Amino acid sequence: MNTFGRLFRVSIFGESHGDGVGIVIDGCPAGLDISKDDFAKDLERRKGGSRNTTARKEADIPMIKSGVFNGKSTGAPIMIFFENKEVDSSDYERIKNTPRPGHADLVAMQKFKGFNDYRGGGHFSGRLTVALVAAGVIAKKILNNVKIKAELMGQEIEELEGDSIGGIVECIVTGLPVGLGEPFFDSAESLLSHAAFSIPAIKGIEFGAGFACAKMRGSEFSDEIIDIKGTTKTNNAGGINGGITNGNELVFRVAVKPASSINKPMNTVDVKTKEQVSLETRGRHDACIALRVPVVLEAITAIVLADLMLIDQR
């Protein structure tokens, strides 16, 4: 469903070309300073703005509709809404019957029996990440001494000629206490990956040494412990043992696929005529979605860790 979290819980809604997108944040402690201005920096980071990102320009003004009073969180659910202003759906009518390769158009049509809002991907749109970022801003306020920093790894965006490219985003968290997460189904990795895969375009996640561990020996991989706090000499575990944070840096990476909308023709099927057709997704596209992902990844990381911190304080 569209809800996540145990004590700090978010519920997301909205569509790319509808009235807007929003999020309800439940379980936020009372007394946090919250103002519209707090959101500006992260929202701006998400917008990107490089030549390689989409031309859709939304103001992204967070409308705080509940849960904040006199500039402070009240303890009641906080609802933040973002209006869609820059909507141009004309192109989508044209492609209504020709699901875009790589997009969720066809599965949405099938799962929701043709009633899905197909304009701009509808509820499946990357547009909804604006709401995740907003929730992340709140979550970061709960994580006082914790620093979360994500960035795109060494991507050189060459000339793409209308094509797109993927990327890998690494997230590093410092200042986390020992003990967050549970041994089995709510391991820190389980919760972080659960949330990370709710970001559109993520196709993989790895912690610490990650996939490289497959070729490593135990004598090389296992991190030697150098003090009783649990500091380790190396950090192949990425800051998690047995599903629990171990007090070292939390390190993980996600793989971001290349944008599916490109200015090149691709083959698909017309669901009316059942014939194969060539489709070019004209319009406003991201050449490299991965450029926008860091702030979104920070947001979902903050959402997960805020929940775990609140649980841990019991």
Added chain:
Amino acid sequence: MNTFGRLFRVSIFGESHGDGVGIVIDGCPAGLDISKDDFAKDLERRKGGSRNTTARKEADIPMIKSGVFNGKSTGAPIMIFFENKEVDSSDYERIKNTPRPGHADLVAMQKFKGFNDYRGGGHFSGRLTVALVAAGVIAKKILNNVKIKAELMGQEIEELEGDSIGGIVECIVTGLPVGLGEPFFDSAESLLSHAAFSIPAIKGIEFGAGFACAKMRGSEFSDEIIDIKGTTKTNNAGGINGGITNGNELVFRVAVKPASSINKPMNTVDVKTKEQVSLETRGRHDACIALRVPVVLEAITAIVLADLMLIDQR
């Protein structure tokens, strides 16, 4: 926590060197044939038996304590218990104060204030995967026409000389319907990764092309659609678009770290003396945990998919 699932829900418990381990399976439809013999094959696969796996030999007899009557599931919760018989905890007293590198010993001690059962990893032990496998056997019964097959990828286990090695396990699922999973927090990837990271030793997961997508162009990555069922020419998406199964093969891989217990000395800290010590984890070890992972990965995959299938039938 130790519970997972919405309509098909499992709750795991137990310790490596306690009375045993078990699982409660709630939401299993009534009328499935269930007998002890059904579990033998998968339990045997988990045991391994190759020269590279541990010498601990448990009979692994599933004791079905509830929810089955006259050989059929009743619709009530099914509890399956495995007794621990071959327990030798002598070595663990020795290492009680010297947390093993790579293991959860130290975080368990810290999180649970020293009250954790430290013998053989206690609740954090790979021993608990026997309960996951049992639940997987039940889950597979719900997935009639669905085939799940996992295997270790091209691992050549050379001479390890007391050391251990990691591996990559790939899981392929055929026969899945279109439409399983939800757009945001309960995407198919979210749920599968959530469950996969509850398997001890997993450090990464990727779907379809996975991390390789980072270097791919959109024109290359996006899978062209070749018929109105949604069959795609390539399968870089790994069978999932927008968090929803698309009817193609579901393909994903997990990275398994090398076992932390090896017959080589490693440095750690004595929590009493606070001094650095060298520790050799004598005893019964897996040289390559990845050899045991395929059947466990199939099990958690079946658990997730059974839940999604039951949800989908609404």
Added chain:
Amino acid sequence: MNTFGRLFRVSIFGESHGDGVGIVIDGCPAGLDISKDDFAKDLERRKGGSRNTTARKEADIPMIKSGVFNGKSTGAPIMIFFENKEVDSSDYERIKNTPRPGHADLVAMQKFKGFNDYRGGGHFSGRLTVALVAAGVIAKKILNNVKIKAELMGQEIEELEGDSIGGIVECIVTGLPVGLGEPFFDSAESLLSHAAFSIPAIKGIEFGAGFACAKMRGSEFSDEIIDIKGTTKTNNAGGINGGITNGNELVFRVAVKPASSINKPMNTVDVKTKEQVSLETRGRHDACIALRVPVVLEAITAIVLADLMLIDQR
């Protein structure tokens, strides 16, 4: 938290004197006809309008912000928002430090460390039931052949002279299938009572013969079965056996307390001076909240039953 339901899930937010109140409805099947007009009747019933209800006159226009496209539910979360227009908070500043007897003012102040929105009860206000009613309208659409009817039982509202009075509201549901609910924690009674007690002012709930059963003999109470569908001669069970609907009428009643705001002075404490003071809650009050409860009770009943129906269809 402010979320309820497994497959049909609602998340409520908002305050009495803030921007408005709203609800996110997740898990609504795609393809239902939904228009603003559908809400008018139930919203009007909630308003009351009798001489005994509050003078606050809100237009209660449902703003459907997501999840509906071309007049049909899309399968994505539906967010419905109601703006607060007729807000007059002047009186509340006066009583900010003098919690009203019978209200949640003091517990809200204590639980949320003084950061709660105290105006008109804030998030605790009966105003939020407008959002429950809206969700109920959607839920009723899922319950095709099921009829839910609640009404205030034989209340003669005499002259109250500024005082208020309680009431009992009975809810009867016909057309329910056999088999909804689970044996233990998710019994039909458990879920209905859980939801019913989220309606402000409810202090009791009973099913079938309810509290009268305490004085009954088994030979009198147990409903004789008269056909193999399970039709019973009497209905002391109220349509539920062992937590499961039995196909007979579902019958239950809730006790509604008298409104706490009355035009009579009552004693409370000034949290600043710590002295006892007499407080008269001037303003717009309901003399009999129970008059508004039937449509709200129908709404939460529909919400619970819609969830159970979707679960049952597996």
Added chain:
Amino acid sequence: MNTFGRLFRVSIFGESHGDGVGIVIDGCPAGLDISKDDFAKDLERRKGGSRNTTARKEADIPMIKSGVFNGKSTGAPIMIFFENKEVDSSDYERIKNTPRPGHADLVAMQKFKGFNDYRGGGHFSGRLTVALVAAGVIAKKILNNVKIKAELMGQEIEELEGDSIGGIVECIVTGLPVGLGEPFFDSAESLLSHAAFSIPAIKGIEFGAGFACAKMRGSEFSDEIIDIKGTTKTNNAGGINGGITNGNELVFRVAVKPASSINKPMNTVDVKTKEQVSLETRGRHDACIALRVPVVLEAITAIVLADLMLIDQR
């Protein structure tokens, strides 16, 4: 489902005439003293023993299968199992096709398509309350300064001549902090009633003045506040305002129906012949289930409050 709780979570399983019944308790803090002897008193209270209760004599020895090590909780899930020893299922074969009036026999048959374990009510049996009591014993350990006391209200059990009788059980909790519970769906009343209705035979619940409030005036019902801690002069609210505990005594009552099994013939239907038949449920019966309910009601109250206390400590 058979799981309940957010941070302190129980999962129940078992049948009346199967191997036994049990419960998994997840989220129990580490370091609590737990021994078999701790359970004896409450288990004995549940057994009853008065002439008016059933003749089935189970030893009710709690078998702690996990989560306890060296006499202390470890923080891992605690599984407690009770074997069924005194099982005599001969009578049930006879009544297999004639569902007992007042029991769940017929709905179980219908919901689970005839695969339910019909012996002694199977999973629907009051036998499972032994597991609730065991979980309650653990929960009470978390509630240090909180006292929970439930008792049957003024029941004089006259000569019943093979018939049964209902009762009302009142529960009073002292020592609770202010602030437990949430404004909407997780109000203290919502959670307590949710859990209470999982006890077989409960047909109603009321808080404080309860149903009597229907005839009260607001000036009479609303509890005047006499100090800044929130102590009230009267306690018609039963210790809860706006879903949140207010620091006064928590007071509620449940209605317990008369046992459905009596030594008198009642009419039902033979599901094979579809004809009406007269059925006398010979065997071991409780004349007044309400005699056993107090300790079970205390248990579920403790389970709910332990969860709320752990949540509150964030």
